[in-house]
Amino acid sequence: MSTATAVPVSSSDAVARPARTIAPIPTSRLVTVELRKMFDTRAGFWLMASVGIISVLATAAVIIWAPDEAITQNNFSVAIGMPLSVVLPIIAILSVTGEYSQRTGLTTYTLVPWRGRVLSAKLVATLLVGVVAMFVALAVGALGNLLGSALTGLDAVWDVSLAEFGTIVLANVLGMLMGFMLGVLFRSSAAAIVGYFVYSFVLPVALGALAAFQEWFRDLQPWVDVQFAITRLYDVTMTAEYWQQLGVTTLVWLWIPLALGLRAVLRAEVK
Amino acid sequence: MISVESLTKQYGRFTAVDHVSFTAATGRVTGFLGPNGAGKSTTMRVMVGLTRPTTGRVTITGRDYRELVNPGLEVGVLLDASAQHAGRTGREILTIAQQTMGLPKTQVAETLARVGLTEDEAGRRVRDYSLGMRQRLGIATALIGDPEVLILDEPANGLDPAGIRWMRDLLRGFANDGGTVLLSSHLLHEIEVIADDLIVIGQGRIVAQGSKSELLASAGTLVRATDVDTLARALHEAAVVTTPIDGGLRVDADPELVGATAHRAGVVLRELRPADGAGLEEMFLELTADTAREGAAA
Numbered sequence: 001m002s003t004a005t006a007v008p009v010s011s012s013d014a015v016a017r018p019a020r021t022i023a024p025i026p027t028s029r030l031v032t033v034e035l036r037k038m039f040d041t042r043a044g045f046w047l048m049a050s051v052g053i054i055s056v057l058a059t060a061a062v063i064i065w066a067p068d069e070a071i072t073q074n075n076f077s078v079a080i081g082m083p084l085s086v087v088l089p090i091i092a093i094l095s096v097t098g099e100y101s102q103r104t105g106l107t108t109y110t111l112v113p114w115r116g117r118v119l120s121a122k123l124v125a126t127l128l129v130g131v132v133a134m135f136v137a138l139a140v141g142a143l144g145n146l147l148g149s150a151l152t153g154l155d156a157v158w159d160v161s162l163a164e165f166g167t168i169v170l171a172n173v174l175g176m177l178m179g180f181m182l183g184v185l186f187r188s189s190a191a192a193i194v195g196y197f198v199y200s201f202v203l204p205v206a207l208g209a210l211a212a213f214q215e216w217f218r219d220l221q222p223w224v225d226v227q228f229a230i231t232r233l234y235d236v237t238m239t240a241e242y243w244q245q246l247g248v249t250t251l252v253w254l255w256i257p258l259a260l261g262l263r264a265v266l267r268a269e270v271k
Numbered sequence: 272m273i274s275v276e277s278l279t280k281q282y283g284r285f286t287a288v289d290h291v292s293f294t295a296a297t298g299r300v301t302g303f304l305g306p307n308g309a310g311k312s313t314t315m316r317v318m319v320g321l322t323r324p325t326t327g328r329v330t331i332t333g334r335d336y337r338e339l340v341n342p343g344l345e346v347g348v349l350l351d352a353s354a355q356h357a358g359r360t361g362r363e364i365l366t367i368a369q370q371t372m373g374l375p376k377t378q379v380a381e382t383l384a385r386v387g388l389t390e391d392e393a394g395r396r397v398r399d400y401s402l403g404m405r406q407r408l409g410i411a412t413a414l415i416g417d418p419e420v421l422i423l424d425e426p427a428n429g430l431d432p433a434g435i436r437w438m439r440d441l442l443r444g445f446a447n448d449g450g451t452v453l454l455s456s457h458l459l460h461e462i463e464v465i466a467d468d469l470i471v472i473g474q475g476r477i478v479a480q481g482s483k484s485e486l487l488a489s490a491g492t493l494v495r496a497t498d499v500d501t502l503a504r505a506l507h508e509a510a511v512v513t514t515p516i517d518g519g520l521r522v523d524a525d526p527e528l529v530g531a532t533a534h535r536a537g538v539v540l541r542e543l544r545p546a547d548g549a550g551l552e553e554m555f556l557e558l559t560a561d562t563a564r565e566g567a568a569a
Contacts, residue, residue: 024340025373033370040367041358103354106321107412110350111343111371113320113336270321 025112030121031128038095038125047091051133052140054083059144063151071148072157076141081168081234084137088172089179089200092126093192096183101190105270115266123180130176134169171233174250175200181254184261187268199253200227226253272297272451273318273420278327280313287313289475290327295453295468297419300446302466302483303455304555310475311455312350315424319348331420343372347413347421352405352428357398361388361408364397368412378415386411387437402429410438421445423454427461439465459555471555492526495519495542496533505536521546 038044058079066075096119099105112118149156178199182192204227211221222228222242226249232242273295280288288310295301305311316322318329320336328335331346339345355364365379383393386407397405406429413421421442427435442452442465456462462469469486471479479486495518496502503520506513509532514521519542522529526543533540 020344022339022341022344023373025371029370029373033367036370037367040363041356043358098356102356102358103351104356106350106354107348107368109321110319110348111368113339113342267323269316269323271316 031124034121034125055080055137055140063148068152072159073145074159076144080137088130089175092176092179093183095122095126097189100187109270167233181258184265274330279325281325293470297451299467300442300452301468302462303470305472309472343416347418349409349413349423352409355397362393372416382411382415420451491546492522492529493546494529497539502538505532
């Protein structure tokens with residue numbers, strides 16, 4: 001699809017239009033458009049703004065309520081990271097389901113009749129937002145740490161390493177992929193958000209309870225419970241076995257349903 | 272030119288579109304007429320790749336829709352004016368289309384003016400739009416890429432009489448400039464004032480197609496006279512079928528023959544004209560009576 005296609009105009013056609021060269025739509029343009037669509041409604045704008053607002057509020061809460069010795073970069077990152085890990089997947093869900101709930105897909109898939117390209121652009125736009133949000137959170141947390149330690153008079157504690165920040169970003173990216181997966185699977189904002197809360201709050205509690213009361217499940221849980229596996233990215237040094245468990249659980253709970261959802265989107269009728 | 276070749280779409284055992292074939296010619300406005308649920312929208316969705324056909328195919332200027340590298344510049348599409356994000360402003364929706372197609376920014380304001388949306392209206396969110404304004408915005412999205420082909424599903428829905436007249440002039444101008452227009456409607460009067468050619472569909476099958484003048488000709492002549500009975504007898508002697516209507520007859524013949532017969536019979540005519548609207552409407556009702564939902568009542 002890299003060659004430009006000229007519109008054929010027959011010379012015999014009395015009312016022929018001037019020929020013009022039509023260039024294919026570059027993917028970068030699709031990503032720009034999808035990014036725009038994430039910000040251009042009130043709901044979308046405030047959802048994005050909430051990333052910054054949550055970071056500031058969580059930072060303020062740590063400064064106000066945490067004991068002096070708890071003013072550490074790690075505590076800021078945990079305080080900001082928890083609410084952010086809820087908001088980011090919802091951003092991912094809505095980027096997909098908006099096309100169906102608001103029926104804009106009718107126009108989107110008509111202007112760009114290659115749904116795989118549209119979804120890829122959405123995924124790239126979503127992940128860009130996610131990674132930028134993480135850096136915003138990092139910056140706000142660092143400012144909070146400086147401010148907090150200035151207030152307590154203690155030296156600022158910088159206890160988040162680059163590797164730790166990397167695994168936190170990975171955890172959030174996986175969370176956003178979960179949202180994206182639920183979006184393509186359900187293609188309805190309400191259903192996907194309910195699905196997300198089941199995924200991130202109901203299932204972990206249920207599996208946790210099962211592990212607590214059933215001996216046989218205790219050793220099995222890390223291989224089954226995907227939230228358990230992802231949560232370890234936040235606070236535990238990852239071992240080879242932990243990575244394997246992350247791979248197995250995300251394969252079952254994320255990658256396979258994602259593949260099924262993508263297949264459904266590509267085939268389904270857009271109404 | 273749009274070419275539909277033996278298109279069939281089945282949903283399970285239900286056949287929504289059944290071996291439909293027709294062409295919408297360049298330089299003409301083709302009306303796609305049928306009662307609700309006749310298969311118009313399904314056919315149009317197949318045209319633009321939103322629905323996969325069970326069998327058959329559609330080509331636009333000789334190519335499959337998915338072969339177009341930037342379809343918005345070649346085919347303007349409006350399938351449902353209500354399928355626009357309620358939280359976006361009209362201008363924003365048009366800007367998204369402009370950016371997707373890679374058009375200059377100035378096209379947005381120009382196209383808004385072309386469809387008669389004011390600056391103030393363009394700044395409002397679509398949830399505050401009337402259906403007529405949504406139609407205009409949808410038509411703007413279809414027109415912004417300066418395409419050669421327009422595919423519009425029920426575009427006159429919600430337009431006031433002035434709006435319908437505006438659209439007629441717009442589509443007429445578009446076809447005169449060498450464009451192809453296919454528009455659907457379930458209202459005969461709406462499509463009658465706009466279209467050159469008509470495709471009539473009922474229960475997924477094409478029941479009539481041809482130029483409007485052909486279809487009108489087959490609808491006969493309307494005649495009113497002082498002595499209707501004598502005229503009817505004279506026409507029957509000329510082996511012409513007549514149907515009595517209020518104060519006159521509908522005759523399955525052209526006006527010239529009816530006039531000549533009346534002259535020979537010495538009957539004074541009060542009215543003699545092609546039975547256009549009424550005839551076509553009767554045809555439409557007749558053709559779709561056994562297929563339309565309202566069929567039983569009609």
